[in-house]
Amino acid sequence: MKPKKSILITGGAGFIGSHVVRLFVNKYPDYHIFNLDSLTYAGNLENLKDIENKPNYTFLKADITNEPEIHLLFKTHQFEGVIHLAAESHVDRSINDPLAFVKTNVIGTMILLNAFKNLWKDDYSNKLFYHISTDEVYGTLGETGLFTETTPYDPNSPYSASKASSDHFVRAYGETYGLPYVITNCSNNYGQNQFPEKLIPLFINNIINNKPLPVYGDGNYTRDWLYVVDHAIAIDLVFHEGKNEETYNIGGFNEWKNIDLVKLLCKQMDEKLGREKGTSEKLITYVKDRPGHDLRYAIDASKINKELGWKPSVTFEQGLSITIDWYLGNQEWLNRVTTGEYQSYYKKQYQ
Numbered sequence: 132m133k134p135k136k137s138i139l140i141t142g143g144a145g146f147i148g149s150h151v152v153r154l155f156v157n158k159y160p161d162y163h164i165f166n167l168d169s170l171t172y173a174g175n176l177e178n179l180k181d182i183e184n185k186p187n188y189t190f191l192k193a194d195i196t197n198e199p200e201i202h203l204l205f206k207t208h209q210f211e212g213v214i215h216l217a218a219e220s221h222v223d224r225s226i227n228d229p230l231a232f233v234k235t236n237v238i239g240t241m242i243l244l245n246a247f248k249n250l251w252k253d254d255y256s257n258k259l260f261y262h263i264s265t266d267e268v269y270g271t272l273g274e275t276g277l278f279t280e281t282t283p284y285d286p287n288s289p290y291s292a293s294k295a296s297s298d299h300f301v302r303a304y305g306e307t308y309g310l311p312y313v314i315t316n317c318s319n320n321y322g323q324n325q326f327p328e329k330l331i332p333l334f335i336n337n338i339i340n341n342k343p344l345p346v347y348g349d350g351n352y353t354r355d356w357l358y359v360v361d362h363a364i365a366i367d368l369v370f371h372e373g374k375n376e377e378t379y380n381i382g383g384f385n386e387w388k389n390i391d392l393v394k395l396l397c398k399q400m401d402e403k404l405g406r407e408k409g410t411s412e413k414l415i416t417y418v419k420d421r422p423g424h425d426l427r428y429a430i431d432a433s434k435i436n437k438e439l440g441w442k443p444s445v446t447f448e449q450g451l452s453i454t455i456d457w458y459l460g461n462q463e464w465l466n467r468v469t470t471g472e473y474q475s476y477y478k479k480q481y482q
């Protein structure tokens with residue numbers, strides 16, 4: 132029997148990673164999917180309960196900054212493809228602890244690149260290192276314009292600086308050592324299983340619990356939102372059909388000012404919870420702004436659309452409604468992830 136193709140997905144117990152792992156495990160029985168994750172506060176194996184017993188799936192608990200362990204795992208499992216999502220991912224946390232972001236996002240990525248290079252340097256045929264990045268590396272836009280693949284990097288937060296740095300190293304390994312790679316830079320994701328430190332799940336959780344909705348600054352910051360399952364579909368497409376050494380921007384064609392998004396969320400939540408219209412909006416509280424807050428992100432996703440035929444499959448209203456339904460139906464998940472460390476984080480960040 133032909134051996135299964137060995138694919139490593141890092142950060143697969145996190146938000147986006149769990150959707151990518153699920154898609155690959157279910158869609159590709161000829162691949163063996165290894166999900167490598169150190170299970171930080173953001174990693175949760177509960178996200179993968181439905182596929183954990185599949186024969187083509189293995190979970191590896193490991194830290195990407197543990198060099199000897201990572202090299203050993205590459206040697207043992209001979210990963211032919213890597214889809215690298217493991218990262219520290221929250222801007223507010225990066226402001227409080229930038230070094231943690233350098234360790235995982237920069238050094239961890241370097242260690243993976245070296246392990247991949249050491250394993251395959253004599254023959255890179257049919258091998259790929261796919262690095263998942265963010266639109267935040269491009270910095271901020273004014274009221275107009277879009278990020279394209281050629282927009283110069285101009286990161287403003289420790290998070291985006293660490294992601295930009297890792298992108299540069301991936302590209303440098305391609306140029307210097309011929310390591311085959313693709314990079315995608317995606318806009319803000321939302322959907323099931325997102326840790327409730329990010330805007331949408333945090334506000335859903337607070338609305339359920341009648342807690343204030345802390346809008347930073349004047350709320351006139353703009354983000355381009357993409358449903359996480361559509362991101363996973365794009366990742367599948369780029370992994371299989373993306374061109375070597377190319378970058379693709381992925382976005383939702385879906386810009387919202389934070390305050391307008393929050394009002395839409397409040398409206399949908401009131402309807403679903405059977406609360407009187409306007410109830411949740413009363414929870415909106417303007418709070419101190421985030422330092423270095425990027426005004427606007429917006430992606431020009433025409434390259435992936437034209438070259439690979441990808442486009443989002445749901446509207447924002449549909450995706451948001453599915454997302455809210457999931458959180459309302461999974462309040463135990465929410466309760467479990469918001470105990471312990473979350474409480475002290477929340478206090479420090481918002482009080």
Ligand code: NAD
Pocket residue numbers: 141142143144145146147148167168169170171172173174175193194195196215216217218219220221235239263264265266294316317318319320321326
């Ligand atoms: P997440 O924080 O939900 O998950 C990150 C996962 O990585 C967790 O499971 C965590 O345990 C794991 N991890 C962290 N440090 C690790 C380490 N040192 N070793 C091994 N595992 C470790 O993040 P997410 O929102 O799913 O983002 C995934 C990737 O996508 C990140 O690279 C992020 O930069 C990128 N991205 C995210 C968004 C977004 O809106 N969330 C948008 C564009 C790009």
Ligand code: TYD
Pocket residue numbers: 222223319328329330331333345346347348352353354389421
């Ligand atoms: P976030 O979900 O943290 O994603 P990112 O910073 O990566 O874009 O934040 C999205 C937007 O929402 C951003 O402009 C900051 C804002 N925001 C708030 O106003 N209040 C909050 O409590 C959070 C977490 C974010």
